[in-house]
Amino acid sequence: MMNYDAVRTDPPDGTPDEPAVRADSLNVVRGTRHVLRDLAFTVPRGQITGLLGPSGCGKTTLMRAIVGTQAKVTGTLDVLGHPAGHPSLRTRIGYVTQAPSVYDDLTVRQNLDYFAAILDPGRSAADRRADHVTRAIADVDLTSHADALAGALSGGQRSRVSLAVALLGAPDLLVLDEPTVGLDPVLRRDLWALFHDIAASRGATLLISSHVMDEAERCHRLLLMREGRVLADDTPDALRARTDSETVEAAFLHLVDEAAAAARAKETTR
Numbered sequence: 587m588m589n590y591d592a593v594r595t596d597p598p599d600g601t602p603d604e605p606a607v608r609a610d611s612l613n614v615v616r617g618t619r620h621v622l623r624d625l626a627f628t629v630p631r632g633q634i635t636g637l638l639g640p641s642g643c644g645k646t647t648l649m650r651a652i653v654g655t656q657a658k659v660t661g662t663l664d665v666l667g668h669p670a671g672h673p674s675l676r677t678r679i680g681y682v683t684q685a686p687s688v689y690d691d692l693t694v695r696q697n698l699d700y701f702a703a704i705l706d707p708g709r710s711a712a713d714r715r716a717d718h719v720t721r722a723i724a725d726v727d728l729t730s731h732a733d734a735l736a737g738a739l740s741g742g743q744r745s746r747v748s749l750a751v752a753l754l755g756a757p758d759l760l761v762l763d764e765p766t767v768g769l770d771p772v773l774r775r776d777l778w779a780l781f782h783d784i785a786a787s788r789g790a791t792l793l794i795s796s797h798v799m800d801e802a803e804r805c806h807r808l809l810l811m812r813e814g815r816v817l818a819d820d821t822p823d824a825l826r827a828r829t830d831s832e833t834v835e836a837a838f839l840h841l842v843d844e845a846a847a848a849a850r851a852k853e854t855t856r
C-alpha cells in the first residue's frame with residue numbers, strides 16, 4: 587500500500603487544532619424522510635476523509651449540508667470555523683456534485699474561464715485569472731486537451747474538468763461526490779493520486795464519497811454510513827484492527843451486523 591505519511595496535517599491558515607468540519611446532533615429531514623440522524627463527527631484538516639456507505643444512506647445529503655445547499659438542517663455543523671452556509675465559505679469550498687455539469691459546446695479552457703469569472707467577478711486582473719485557469723487545467727492533467735470541446739472528451743476527462751472547476755478558487759475544503767464512479771481502474775488510480783497530491787501540496791482537506799469499498803483503503807480517515815447514521819469514524823487501519831478484518835469492506839459488514847444485533851437486543855429487552 588502507498589505511504590501517505592508525508593501529507594501535512596496543519597492547515598494553511600494556522601489553526602491546527604480546528605477540524606475542517608465539526609458536526610454534533612446533526613439532523614436533516616428531506617420531504618417526510620428523516621435522512622440524517624444525530625450525526626456527530628469531525629473531519630480533520632489537510633487529510634482525505636472518505637465518506638462511504640450504500641446507495642441512499644445519506645452521503646449526498648451530508649455533503650449538501652456541509653456546502654450549505656441543504657434545507658432543514660438542525661444541530662451543529664461548523665465548516666472551516668463558521669456555521670455551514672456562511673457567506674465567507676463560498677470561495678473556500680470546492681464542490682463537485684454527483685452529476686457534474688460542464689458545457690459541451692465550450693472548450694475545456696472556456697469552461698474554466700466561465701467559472702473563474704463567476705467565482706471572481708471583476709476582482710482580479712484578467713491575466714491573473716488566466717493563470718489560475720491554466721494551473722487548474724494542469725492540476726488535472728488536461729493541458730493537452732485545453733482547447734478541445736468538452737463534448738468531445740471521455741467520461742473520465744469530463745469529470746476531471748469538473749474537478750478543475752472546483753480547484754479554481756484554491757479551496758481549503760474540496761467536497762467531491764463520487765468522483766470516480768464509472769471510471770476505469772487506471773483512471774481511478776490516477777485520480778486518487780491527484781487527490782493525495784492536492785492534499786499534500788496545498789494542505790487542502792478533501793471529503794470524498796464513494797460506495798466502492800476498495801477506495802476506502804486510499805483514505806486517511808473514513809466515515810462509514812448506513813441508513814442515515816455514522817457507523818464508524820476512524821482510520822482504515824484502526825477499523826480493520828478493531829473488527830479483526832482483512833479489508834475495510836469486511837470491517838463495514840462486521841459493523842453492520844454488530845449494529846443489527848444491538849438493535850435486536852434493544853427490541854427484546856423492551
Ligand SMILES: Nc1ncnc2c1ncn2[C@@H]1O[C@H](COP(=O)(O)OP(=O)(O)OP(=O)(O)O)[C@@H](O)[C@H]1O
Pocket residue numbers: 616617618619621639640641642643644645646647648684797
Ligand atoms: N429530494 C429529496 N426528497 C426527499 N427525499 C430525498 C431527496 N433526495 C434524497 N432523498 C432521500 O434521502 C436519502 C439519502 O439520499 P442521498 O442522496 O443523500 O443518498 P446517497 O448516500 O448519496 O446515495 P447514492 O450512493 O445513491 O448517491 C434517500 O433515502 C433518498 O431517498
Ligand SMILES: [Mg+2]
Pocket residue numbers: 645646647684763
Ligand atoms: Mg449520492
